[in-house]
Amino acid sequence: MIRKVLALINKSDVVVEVVDSREPDLTRSRKIEDISRRKDKKLLIVINKGDLIPLDVLQKWKEYIERKDEIPTVYISATGHLGTKVLRDKIKELLGGKQEGIVVLVGYPKTGKSSIINALKGRHSATTSKFPMSYGYTKAVQLFRVDSRLYIWDTPGIIPPDGNELERIIRGINVDKLEDPVRAAKLLFDRIQQFDPNVIKNVYKLDYSDYYDFLNKLALKRGWIYKTTKEPNIDEAAKVLIRDYHDGKIIYYTYPPDVKTDDKSSSV
Incomplete structure (x- = not known):
């Protein structure tokens, strides 16, 4: 399955990596990020499920990723259609002056890639499911036209989730x-x-x-x-x-590694 994702990266102009707002660091795929950079692809990180954590914590993660890794980052809530215009505008900014562009969405299971496509289009069109690998889960690559300039590949999650046992659990095993x-x-x-x-x-x-x-x-x-x-x-x-x-029923949040104790207490 990872080969299909890599093939789509080759065919795309922008790689959009979707991560979970509660655990942005643990739901990033450094492997995909490194591959995208080596292939000289524009890379954007989308912190999804932004409605689950405080706004100032989202902003801290955005600033941390952009400062440390120099990857453009936005935060949204795809199910709540919050931040959709910011995401759309950022993608088109990365496309530069191209008349048309192709974007590939990548990410671990349950980060909400299909929900982002639904939010961008303004109506349900991509396959979504409640649990990883259950009926309705995105198993095949699908191409969606978002508007006259933008096409998006929806890809299955990176299966199996990698990392240690905790990371595999958080990444949707x-x-x-x-x-x-x-x-x-x-x-x-x-x-x-x-x-x-x-x-x-x-x-x-x-x-x-x-x-x-x-x-x-x-x-x-x-x-x-x-x-x-x-x-x-x-x-x-x-x-x-x-x-x-x-399923988003258990809500907690983490901070970027460089956030000081005083800054954390001001967010609670």
């Missing part, structure tokens, strides 16, 4: 293929707790002492019980935690 969802979800749980210790309690309306107590109580609350042992199905609870994160 298929939870049904996890060998040990309980262990995997603990990495995400710990990551979320690191930045906001109350968010999971607020989302699930549960009070718990630790991760495993959370899984047990969530399984019991949802009625997920093994028929034979009558024990809580904590595997299913772990999968739901990961799915809910990708």
Whole structure:
């Protein structure tokens, strides 16, 4: 699948990389960025799901990426159609004086590439889905005409998500293929707790002492019980935690590495 993405980069004028606003750094593909630069392609990073985090944190990420990596960056909320004009204008700016241009959207599963196409066109036209690799997920490359000057390739997510286990989870791994969802979800749980210790309690309306107590109580609350042992199905609870994160139900945010403590406290 990655070969198809590389072939489309060759055919395109601008590479638009879509990342998740909650974890911009962990949802970037340095490999794709490096390839795009080596091929002398214009590169734009789009921080999507901007409605999930504070505006000043989005601005800090934009400034950080542009300063550190010298990659033009915009932030939007594709589902809320916020920032769409800024994105469209930035793409056309990168195209320069060309009468027509082709853009390729790249990104990990669940960063919202198809939703961005829908937002740019102003009506639903690209395939979208709720979970990675489920029915309706973008499996084939599709070309969409946005307007008289702009064409966009929609590509499948970079499958399988790479990196360490936490990074693969955040980058949209298929939870049904996890060998040990309980262990995997603990990495995400710990990551979320690191930045906001109350968010999971607020989302699930549960009070718990630790991760495993959370899984047990969530399984019991949802009625997920093994028929034979009558024990809580904590595997299913772990999968739901990961799915809910990708569905935008669990909201926390990270800061760029160079943001000082005082700057962080002013954003909360």
